[in-house]
Amino acid sequence: MSATQSTTASAATAPDPARWKGWIPVIGLEVHCQLRTRTKLFCGCEYRFGAEPNTRTCAVCTAQPGALPVLNREALAYAIRAGLALGADIAPWSKFDRKNYFYCDLPKGYQISQFDRPFCTGGGITLESGHRIRLTRIHLEEDAGKAIHDRGAHTLVDLNRAGVPLIESVTEADVRSPEEAHEYLERLKEILLHAGVSDCDMEKGSLRVDVNVSIHRPGEGWRKRVELKNLNSFRNVAAAIEHEIARQIAIYESNDPSQQVVQETRLYDAQAGVTRSMRGKEEAHDYRYFPEPDLLPVQIDAAFLAEQREKLGESPTALRERYQRELGLSAYDAGVLTASPAVSRWFEECAKLCGSPKDAANWIQNEILRGLSNEQRPAAAIAELRVTPAGLAQLIGLVQKGTLNVPGGRQVLRAMLETGKDAAVLVRELGLEQVSDTGALEQWCREALVGKDKVIADVKAGKEKAIGALVGPVMKASKGAANPQVVTEILLRLVRELP
Amino acid sequence: MSNPDPSAERELVHKTAALARLSIGAAEEARLGAQFARILGAFHSLSELNVEGVPETTGGPRPASAAFGRLRADEPRASLERAAALVNAPQQDGEFYVVPKTVGGPS
Amino acid sequence: MSAAPLKGVVEGAAALRAGRTSALAEAERALERLERTRGALNAVLAVDRAGALERARALDARRARGEALGELAGVPFALKANMCLSGVEANCASRVLAGYAPPYTATFVQRLLDAGANPIAIANMDEFAMGSSGENSAYGTTKNPWDVARTPGGSSSGSAALVAAGVVPFALGSDTGGSVRQPAALTNLAGYKPTYGRISRYGLIAFASSLDQVSPFARSVADVELVTRVMSGHDERDTTSLPEPAFAAEPEPAALAGLRIGVPREYFPATLDAAVRARCEAALAELERGGARLVPVSLPHSEHAIATYYVVATAEASSNLARYDGVRYGPRRDGDGSLQSMYAATRAQGFGDEVKRRILLGTYVLSSGYYDAWYRRALKVRTLLLRDFERAFERCDIVAGPTSPTAAFKLGEKTDDPVAMYLSDVLTVPASLAGLPALSLPCGFLDAGSNRLPVGLQLIGPARADARVLALGRRYQQLSSFHTELSPLAREVAA
Missing domain, CATH: 1.10.10.410 (Arc Repressor Mutant, subunit A)
Known part of the structure; x- marks a missing residue:
């Protein structure tokens, strides 16, 4: 976290000071996103979530002595695209460093990460209120494996995930409330999804959030900060921040010298709604970063940068504006239809084919997305539907022509979703052609x-x-x-x- | 940098050994502490050089034409059979590497 | 004394292609010599007898079918124990890797296999290549075939001893700060450290990544050159390998006319052994008679090379050796039952003293509060050392000097004094830090009691001038015959 306090003048949108008895929270977010490359960052192993343990590893990612890393071009491309999408500055050259620590899920005893020359610096996200959350940096690094602690008397180690590419984006301490944290994360996810660089799926661990929280009185310097981990949904992030603020206020106001806020890592227990200290005693980290001698510096030349810019496509903000301006959708509809690039692509294709963006928007929102809302992953699910944008466009056409009424259309769509058959075929099969005889x-x-x-x-x-x-x-x-x-x-x- | 006080040397070795995950007994600490001081003393000439403005050579020296790394296409290569990956492990259960129970994550 | 009974690499491969010998006969002979010298030398950690014989039979079958054979067809050789050949134990002479058989083969080993060379044994070494005498092996000290009371040098002690004893015509070592050049000098061999990146490091178990280079030993420069050439060329698995393909040999400069040999005054200090100085000066005089011009040059930062080297190398090593934690390979010690104490116990029991010293030193120079004073400063001094060479090469084509300040010293002589041991690398580490190609080759002998001990001359070229260094080495071996002299043990073996 940076030591520079946000000076962005958005006092008007700042949370009500009375909310936390005059205490001011200072919040920073560190978000790790798995990049959706086929292979790992430094080797050719193909990662798949849920694969049998230790079946997606090789000499490189299990740290066999003598094996060496080779950088995946696509991972670099995605990291740069993420930076561009977030308005960051892209370094003309960058390098990797080793972060040294010992843990059973870290095969080499160091993580290949970036220390003083990340690929991206700066950038940020402006919230609805106009308040801007600035990014300090985005860097590329490798994921660790998985240590499983809840099966029997031992810890089990699965190295399938070891070496999967991650980008870590770190904000300045510009976040002022749990709600701002939540909104920032929603927006970040949307941007990264549209940039096509990550699935951003918290369930699968492809998006992970750590939070730094401290509180202070107006006019005084920052106090000790606490890092929160184990946050498995945006809602939990907000809830954990709320609890942590309350916990720190209680300690500072208790006047009990035996109670102290210490710089530590705490895990959020969503069921109990509390944060718990991760270890009894906090050891000072000394990661001994130094330049990774097994990898050469990486040059980001103009052609590579241009290629990434071109592949980036429209940002969700630009999409929303265009949907309202050109397609005449309401702000609400535009928002819903741009929540994920899969949905917006689906919508655009359907709208073009049926000739009525409004009809397409209504059908997709009312029938398709509502049906998917039980699913955890609408972005992925819409691509997996048995109905294509062309199929829905055909159905909309039948309704527009009066061949089918709206309730009949709904019935046909349900059958289409189940059987994958054409609308026209189903209208006949179900005997739903409107009787004009x-x-x-x-x-x-x-x-x-x-x-x-x-x-x-x-x-x-x-x-x-x-x-x-x-x-x-x-x-x-x-x-x-x-x-x-x-x-x-x-x-x-x-x-x-x-x- | 090098310290004439033997207890300070021992303390330095003690802290460094903990960081490097080497369990070292008291006798070894004292012996290594003395050697450590001697080695650092012998290397002390480094601190007398003026290196103001000198760039750092990180990694192996490279000709300018090959100063940057080549990248790999995002194409899968065969992974190891699980049995081949686990074969050298001192403790494994056919699926996982097995280690002493640990909670609380890395340190 | 002539080398006739022992075939070299070029000669052996030609004999096989011509049908004057078979791969099986060569492999069996090497295995037999290996067994005969095993007790005296302790140069071998593992023998791949079955694999060697199988490869030899397959090669002979291919020859019988009239198939084309590689440049090293049927030539037996030894690997250092830090090199990966799938399924063959590579324990780095450390208890921490006892029993470790890599699941893959190093690129440079594969290239030798593809050229028909036949690995028969894994050679002893200083643990994790840390040492200058071979005394830091967890599996016992290797002896010098010229005098078994003396060191063969290190860290590639076993590889040097095997070639010097006539067991194999070539062997691979790794040179991080002189670990091939110094033992070559101490055992009357050619030892060649190529330009950094010339040979892929994929499959070489790392000591210090920015310095490590696979480097061969053989009795002649022509032989090390052939082996180097076969292994060289870009490898997509090692991004630090040079981008170009294998280098081509240059003809030796017959007249040496116009070749400028730089003689750095810092390489002939007052403390240099007088006999070593005399042999090296004689070799330079010989080259001068051959038409070369000797040019005095200066490498003013040389006195800081040892400190720079030990800071950079141990820093990298402390990180490279973090993976030996008892989780994925190697024997484990339990400690008090927790994961972190398992690590500390496994590593404390698994590593020898010198490795521990270097891990501690490397951890220290990278740790918070000391990084700038030690590590960062060493990286800057490394730049100054590089510049020294760049400046010298404006005035000369090759730099020459002794390889080692002394001939082979007695075993046990420096084991209690790490600093004295480190100083034996003083003449080899500058070229390592600068990533330059450097060759050690025999240039004479000195008398030590009843024994003669070899002395080595070091030739250092500009980056990528591998062919130039090797061509000059070949030329010197046309002018001299020191390299044809065999150690007492090799004479016995060849008899």
Whole structure:
């Protein structure tokens, strides 16, 4: 975390000082994102989440003596793209350093990371309020393996994840509340998803958040900061910050000298809603960073940079503006449809094919995304649907032409999602083509009028709305295939024709 | 940098050994402490050189034309069979490397 | 005395291609010589008899079928115990890696295999290549075939001893600060450390990554050159390997006319052994008679080379050796039952004294509060040493001087004094720090009691001028015959 305090003038949006009894929280976020390369950062092992333990390793990532790292070009490309998407400065050349520490999930006894020349510096994200969270840096490093502690008397080590590329983005201590942390993370995730560099999936551990929290009184210097780990959702990040602020306030206000805020790492226990100290005694880290002699410095030349800029595409902010400006969507709809690049790509294709962005937006939001909302990963799931954007566009076309009514359309879409069949085929199979054969409709309408003297009288007395009570039975008789508007017209005509 | 006080040398060796994960007994500490001081003393001439503004040579020396690393295409290579990866491990269960129970993460 | 009974590399491969010998006969002969000298030398940690014989038979079968054979077809050789040949124990002469058989083969070993060379044994060494005498092996000290009471030099002690005893025509060592050149000088061999990056380090178990180079020993410069050439060329698995393919040999400069040989005054200090000085000066005079011009040059920062080297090398080593933690390979010690104490116990029991000293030193110079004063400063002085050479090479084509300040010293003579031991590298570490190609070759003998002990001359070239250094070495061996003299043990073996 940087020692420079945020001076961005956004006092108007700052949290109410009364909220924390006059204490001011100072919050910084460190986010690790796995890059979605096929192979690891320094070797050709293909990582897959959930693979059988220790089946995705080689001489390099298990630190066999004598093995050497070779940098994956795509990982570098993604790191640079992440930097560009976040408005960072890209260093013309960069290098790797070794971070030395001992742990069973770290095969070499050091992590290849970056110390004083990260690929990206600066950049940031401006929140809805206008307050900007500045980034200190983004660097590229390798992930550690996994130590499993909850199976039996020993710790088990799986090195499949060892060497997977990560970018670590570190903010300045510009975050002022749990809500700002939450919003920052949402925005960061959205940006990285759109840049196509990471799945940002907390469930799978491809996005991990550590938080630094301290509090202080107005006008005084910063106090001891506490690092929070084990935060497995954005909601938990916000909750953990809230709890940690409260814990620190309680300690400072207790006036009990036996209680101290110490610089330490605490784990958040989401169930108990508390943070717990990670170890009894905090050892001072001495990572002994030094330049990695097994890797040469990396040059980011103009051509490489241009290539990454080109591959980056539109930012979510630009997309949202364009959806409102060019496609006439509401700010809300534009927001929903740009939450992930998979959804926005899906939407754009469908909108183009059906010719009506608004219809496409409605169908996708109301039918597709609502259906997916139970799923954990809408971004991935929309790509896995059995309905394609072209399929939905065809269905929308049928509704636009009046071949199908809206409830019928919903029914067809459900069947499409289940079977993967074409809308046109399903309309026939389900017998949902709207009946425009007035002969059949007239017959059902006549039957519906039998014995409905009260309704007939009301309509004749000018209360045309009363006819609505008879539309339902006709629709039922047609098994939903009748066009309700046509049915209403026929019923009214028949009543008028009655003596 | 080198210290004439033998207890300070021992303390230095003690701290450094802990950082390097070498368990060293008291007798060894004293012996290594003395050697350590002698070695650092012999190297002391380094501190007398004027190195103001001299760039650092990190990594092996390279000709300018090959100063930057080559990159690897993101193409998979075969991983080791699990049995081949685990074969040299002092303790393993056929799936995992097995180590003493540890909680609390790296330090 | 002539070397006739012992075939060299070039000669042996030619004999095999011509059908005058078989790969099997060469392998069996080498294995037999190995067994005969084993007790006297303790130069071998493991023998791959089955593998060697199998490879030899396969090669003979290929020859019988009329298939093309590689440049090193059927030539037996030894690997240093820090080199990876899949399935063959590479324990770095350390208890911490006892029983470790790598699951992969080093690129340079593969290139030798592809050229038909046949590895028969794994040679003893100073533990993790840390040492200058071979006395730091966890598996006993290697003896010098010229005088078994003396050191063969180190750290590539076993590799040097095996070639000097006539067991194999060549062997691989690794040279980090002189670990091939110094033993070559002490055992009357050619030992060649190529330009840093000339040979891929993939599969060489690291001591100090920015300095380590695979380096061969043989009796003649032509032989080390052939072996070097086969191993050289870019390797996609080592980004620090030079980008160009294998280098081509240069013809030796027959007349030496116009060749400027720089003689740095710092390499002939007052403390230099008088006999070593005399032999080296005689060799330079011989080259001068051959037409070369001797140019006095200065490498003013040489006095700081030892300190710089030991700071840089131990810093890298402290990190490179962190992986020996008892999790993935090597024997484990339990400690008090916790993970961290398991590490500390495994490492304390597994590493020898010198390795521990260097891990401590390297950890110290990188640690918070000392980094700038030691490590960063050493990186800057390394630049000054590089510049020394750049300046010298403006005035000369090759720098020459002694390889080692003394001939082979007695075993046990320096074991209690790490600083004295470090100083034996004083003439070899500058070229290592500068990444330059450097050759040690025999230039005479001195008398030590009843024994004659070899003296080595060192030739250092500008970066990438490997072919030039080797060509001059070949030329010197046309003018001299010291390299054809065999150690007492080799004479016995060849008889």
